[in-house]
Amino acid sequence: MKRFTVSRRALLRATGIAGAGLTLPTLDAMLDDQGRLVRTANAQPRAIPTRFFVFFMPNGTHLPKWTPKSLGRAWEVTPALLPLARVKDRVNIVSAVWPRLRYHAMNTKEVDVGTHGVLQVLTGAVVPTARGPAGPSLDQVAARELGKGLRLPALSVCADEHPVTQFDRKVLSWSAPETPVEPIRQPRELFDKLVGLGDQSGAGVARRRSILDFMGKDLNRLHSRAGMADRHRLDELGTSVRELEARIQTLEKAPACAAPGARPEPVAMANATEFSRIDQPALATLLLDLSILALRCNASQSVVYMRGIAGGGSFQSYQHLFPGTRTGSYNHHQVSHDRTPEGILRHVRVNQYNLEMFLKVFDALDKAPEGPTTMLGNSLLYFTSECGEGNNHGYDLPIVLAGGASGRMRLGEHSKFVAPNGTAISHTHMLFTLSQLLGLSLTKFGFDGTTRLESLFV
Amino acid sequence: VGTKLGPRLLVDSLGRGFDNGSDALAVSAAHLEHFADAAALAVAEAFATPTSRMQLVGCDPGTGTCLRDFIIRLGRRAYRRPLVADEIASALTLARTVADAWAGAQLVSEAFLQSPSAILHVETGQARPMDPSRLALTGPELASRLSFLLWRLPPDDTLLDAAAAGALDTAAGVETRTRMMLDDPRGRAGLRDFAEQWLHLRNLEGVIRDANTFPMWNDSLRASMKEETRRVFEEIVWRPNGGDLFELLTAPWSFVNAQLAMLYGVPAPAGAAFARVDFRPQDERAGLLTQAAVLALSADTDLTTPMYRGMFVREALLCQPSPPPPPDIPEPPPAKPGQTPRERLSEHRSSPSCAGCHELIDGIGFGLERYDAIGVRQDRDPQGGLLTGEGTLLGATPPAFTGARELADRLRTMPELRDCLVKQVYRFALGRNEGDGQSCELTRLGDTFAGDKHDLRKLVLALVRSDVFRFVAPFRVGGQP
Numbered sequence: 032m033k034r035f036t037v038s039r040r041a042l043l044r045a046t047g048i049a050g051a052g053l054t055l056p057t058l059d060a061m062l063d064d065q066g067r068l069v070r071t072a073n074a075q076p077r078a079i080p081t082r083f084f085v086f087f088m089p090n091g092t093h094l095p096k097w098t099p100k101s102l103g104r105a106w107e108v109t110p111a112l113l114p115l116a117r118v119k120d121r122v123n124i125v126s127a128v129w130p131r132l133r134y135h136a137m138n139t140k141e142v143d144v145g146t147h148g149v150l151q152v153l154t155g156a157v158v159p160t161a162r163g164p165a166g167p168s169l170d171q172v173a174a175r176e177l178g179k180g181l182r183l184p185a186l187s188v189c190a191d192e193h194p195v196t197q198f199d200r201k202v203l204s205w206s207a208p209e210t211p212v213e214p215i216r217q218p219r220e221l222f223d224k225l226v227g228l229g230d231q232s233g234a235g236v237a238r239r240r241s242i243l244d245f246m247g248k249d250l251n252r253l254h255s256r257a258g259m260a261d262r263h264r265l266d267e268l269g270t271s272v273r274e275l276e277a278r279i280q281t282l283e284k285a286p287a288c289a290a291p292g293a294r295p296e297p298v299a300m301a302n303a304t305e306f307s308r309i310d311q312p313a314l315a316t317l318l319l320d321l322s323i324l325a326l327r328c329n330a331s332q333s334v335v336y337m338r339g340i341a342g343g344g345s346f347q348s349y350q351h352l353f354p355g356t357r358t359g360s361y362n363h364h365q366v367s368h369d370r371t372p373e374g375i376l377r378h379v380r381v382n383q384y385n386l387e388m389f390l391k392v393f394d395a396l397d398k399a400p401e402g403p404t405t406m407l408g409n410s411l412l413y414f415t416s417e418c419g420e421g422n423n424h425g426y427d428l429p430i431v432l433a434g435g436a437s438g439r440m441r442l443g444e445h446s447k448f449v450a451p452n453g454t455a456i457s458h459t460h461m462l463f464t465l466s467q468l469l470g471l472s473l474t475k476f477g478f479d480g481t482t483r484l485e486s487l488f489v
Numbered sequence: 490v491g492t493k494l495g496p497r498l499l500v501d502s503l504g505r506g507f508d509n510g511s512d513a514l515a516v517s518a519a520h521l522e523h524f525a526d527a528a529a530l531a532v533a534e535a536f537a538t539p540t541s542r543m544q545l546v547g548c549d550p551g552t553g554t555c556l557r558d559f560i561i562r563l564g565r566r567a568y569r570r571p572l573v574a575d576e577i578a579s580a581l582t583l584a585r586t587v588a589d590a591w592a593g594a595q596l597v598s599e600a601f602l603q604s605p606s607a608i609l610h611v612e613t614g615q616a617r618p619m620d621p622s623r624l625a626l627t628g629p630e631l632a633s634r635l636s637f638l639l640w641r642l643p644p645d646d647t648l649l650d651a652a653a654a655g656a657l658d659t660a661a662g663v664e665t666r667t668r669m670m671l672d673d674p675r676g677r678a679g680l681r682d683f684a685e686q687w688l689h690l691r692n693l694e695g696v697i698r699d700a701n702t703f704p705m706w707n708d709s710l711r712a713s714m715k716e717e718t719r720r721v722f723e724e725i726v727w728r729p730n731g732g733d734l735f736e737l738l739t740a741p742w743s744f745v746n747a748q749l750a751m752l753y754g755v756p757a758p759a760g761a762a763f764a765r766v767d768f769r770p771q772d773e774r775a776g777l778l779t780q781a782a783v784l785a786l787s788a789d790t791d792l793t794t795p796m797y798r799g800m801f802v803r804e805a806l807l808c809q810p811s812p813p814p815p816p817d818i819p820e821p822p823p824a825k826p827g828q829t830p831r832e833r834l835s836e837h838r839s840s841p842s843c844a845g846c847h848e849l850i851d852g853i854g855f856g857l858e859r860y861d862a863i864g865v866r867q868d869r870d871p872q873g874g875l876l877t878g879e880g881t882l883l884g885a886t887p888p889a890f891t892g893a894r895e896l897a898d899r900l901r902t903m904p905e906l907r908d909c910l911v912k913q914v915y916r917f918a919l920g921r922n923e924g925d926g927q928s929c930e931l932t933r934l935g936d937t938f939a940g941d942k943h944d945l946r947k948l949v950l951a952l953v954r955s956d957v958f959r960f961v962a963p964f965r966v967g968g969q970p
Contacts, residue, residue, distance in 0.1 A: 206518075210517070211517060212517065212518075213517050213520070238587075238596065239525075241583055241586050241596070241600075242525070242583075242596070242599060242600045242603070244583075245579060245580070245583045245597075245600040245604065246600065246603065246604050246605060248579050249576070249579075249604045249605050249606050250605045252573075252575065252576070252606075253605055253606060253609070253611060256611075256613050257611075257613070264516075264609075265605070267516060268516045268521075268605055268609070270518075271516055271517055271518040271520070271521050272521065272605075274518040275518055275521055275522065275525075
């Protein structure tokens, strides 16, 4: 079949709407017969990079209600996994993966993953310092390699309005060692980033660039005056300035997404760590929809979606799932610790609800054709938590994988990821496995992740 | 311009404590974007009309040395020190990247407000000829420290001028200036903010109470609680001849409005205003630990949580924060019907891995059980059990106490209370936690504080005179001085 090759900017110019918000799912005219992206007439065809979506559900699960007993394709749908029944052959369940955290390399004592587990979820860190884990996290690594030139290569979102200050509760994404990427919580902020607001004309961008240039000079002068200890801090700031510079560069190249609807109103962020005072499910859904938009309009390669803050600050309310109950009694953290029979049922329901949200992303990408496959076929979707059993912060993470990972992943199975000696394996190996499914050229990820879960690969 | 930032800046901390704790602050790209937005907004407003922009710049930037003069003036305000030649040059270059002189002045204003030198506290210090072995903060650096401590604002031109003229070069000079700044209309902001953060009052905003259990709970009650504690604190601290901060713990009086009067069961003042009330013994109110704000802050949605009240006392008043729970927490036993929180917690403490911390915190909270989750006095727990107010404060002599009043008296006798207050003020003033290098100086300040009958303003004066405030801490690794 003969296909046209066309550059996006040329197309935009031709249609006379350059600069205006415009949806840009990959255009068929830009793909060759193998579904590879063709940039310009002269360029070599390039495979569509695998997208990476992470759904983080805090507070674990109740493992007896989650983990299927059977392995392989015959896995049975357990109560907590019920929403997956309709896509049973198109997802993978992985069990026996344990998070590990220690305070000190020489100390074998493990740290409570219920309170600090967020640190390891995407970094593969095992021995974080007081300032955070070694980084960068997998989403950042993937975006750097696969998301070049995108508007927001790595996007991190947290659907929780509580201003928990500790990074070990809320930050999954790390741009460098000990450098947290603050997740976006305001739908309006995310909307503006995707759709664009303010002066995005050439002059506006040039203006912004000249300010950053001025800041860079100031930083250099400070650097020559500062002592050793403070240089670390200045380097951090330097990284942030460069990040903004890079963003400005992409602004010039990567067009914006079309506005999916009205610009969201600002959400009242709480200013303390107590129970929810806003319509939490609405906030979570809005942020999820915008995360989907980021993937669908090719604004982002990696999207990390936190359904809530982890640990004791996990106050997001699930009261809407249990109508008729009292205010404030059904925040996620409380639910995960209530081991009465009713409490377990509630936790299972919360798990189901989180999987339903995860499937929203699955469905949205599944509906978007992309070359010979769909966007889902070119994506890797990862559902996880910071701990296994929510009540005692136990291990064995609840993990679901979906998407074709650009043809690399085999689907429909429940796998136990065990070490050669039969024991549960560290999450660092799971993250290494994900890096391989994404097609990254790494030989190790995180603290010691070097083993692939072979059963996941085609 | 600098004081007129529209949207609330994203202030983020990675740890506990005061919001200026340097070990916990990082400037991410997201922060920079917030600064950029805030700067753009504030500057756009200042340049919105010919009148307003003339007011800011003071002359036509297209003529003579106007632009240069403006840069020197604005730069000093933004960086809180005089600019060096190189900085003036790069600001002029930036301003001239646009053709219109007013637009250039606007661009450069925006850039100054978000530049690293503006958003970081830069304290390099310099050695003095007579004292070459250590680095003294420069005049402008000290002006910044004082201004952010006392006013929570960047220094104004008057203060920077005084610093440039050497007014802050001696301990006596710093003290004189501090007194002037405390007497200034802006002078109460610093200590007010200190109290809010020290006593966790900001967290009240997020406190939620079950509407069925507490029908009187609403936003205005929440605000009243905070106002009460603030008023009592300021009443004591700003007495003309100095007040004893320890009185905050024991004061059998307070300021209440009609809502709080109902909560405390005392006669209501007329109208909506706050008025002083002297409590009768049967009111069982005395000081901070019986104030609704503190009692509500340390409770759950529908029940008291003795553990939280104990943690508050340990953390805020004794500087003994509880370590995080151990990794091997056993499953809490399911609540038995009719079991009180006290009984459940006692069971919890029978586990050796939990006992260590819970012994320290639970006993304090038990002594405050005669106040419910919004601070109303109660004689019985929800299961009908009699609440006696008996508690234990490990570390005090004797540890056993009955009721909030005795608890406050015990606390006053503990040397840890005095030391903790000094530490809290130090952390707030310096924006970082104390290290081993400061222990002598802090002990000395503690003695002064005791000698001054726990006068907080005198403590601030002693602190700003001290070497820890006026000299750069020795080179530090890992963030600890």
